[in-house]
Amino acid sequence: MATLKELQENLTPQQQMAAHLLVANEFSGKEKRSQEELAEEIGITRQALHQWRTQNVNFIRYQAALTDMKLDSYRSLVDSRLMALIERGPSNNGIPSIKAIELYYKLSGRLVERREVTQFTEQQEGRRRLTDEEVAQGLEELNDLLN
Template sequence: MQRFQYDETKLKPGQKEAAVLLVEYDFTDKDERKTKEEIAAEVGVSRMTLHRWETGDENFIAYKNYVASTYVNTYLPFVYKKLIDGISRGSMKGIELFLKRVGDLDERTELTIDDKRSDKSFEERKAELLARLNAKQGED
């Protein structure tokens, strides 16, 4: 997947499995998950190697992010169901999110200022202000 900028052909042996196990680690409650030592042993590498992959191997990190994104995407139907539930209860935030999603509401705002105070041009108003300033300076 281009968004994550990884090259699957450059993954080292065990990295695909390690990425899946590490994503499971991240998404599992602390008291129920494997330790990183257990993950390293399951993949057949040392804990330090696993740590180096996680913190310094950009290709591995990008692949792990892809795996995590794929996992999160499995929740999309659930998220949409909750959005519809909120809209059904009259949630304005839910309605706003839905309208943004379908493109009927965006952040662009158009502001038109119609100054009804004067029909004079900018140059005419500028000349009047300068004349008043000069008059005031003459008084001082």
């Protein structure tokens, strides 16, 4: 996987600025700016910004890497809130949140969801396989019922 620096090298300064502004805008909450406002600040058209965001693989990867960095910066806050839910429960009633405990164990790798599919043979299920003639006869009977 390419580093942030390697991704950055494939973009113009305007594209780098655009990616930073887009990520900051997404995390800004209620104070979001329009794509047109961002494009104007960067010095490009809204269409050019849209094209970078949707068709330029290097730009998309760079913006995703910036978003990952931003999310990583919230890790200690999220972890502390998770632990508070475990310790005090969701409504501070002293009862731990089972969902929070489950999430903690999943994140720590101690709880893994596993689904097992078991395939039975027809003999194990106590059934026999129908012949083509039996299937055709059954279809005829269904058609007669429908008509």
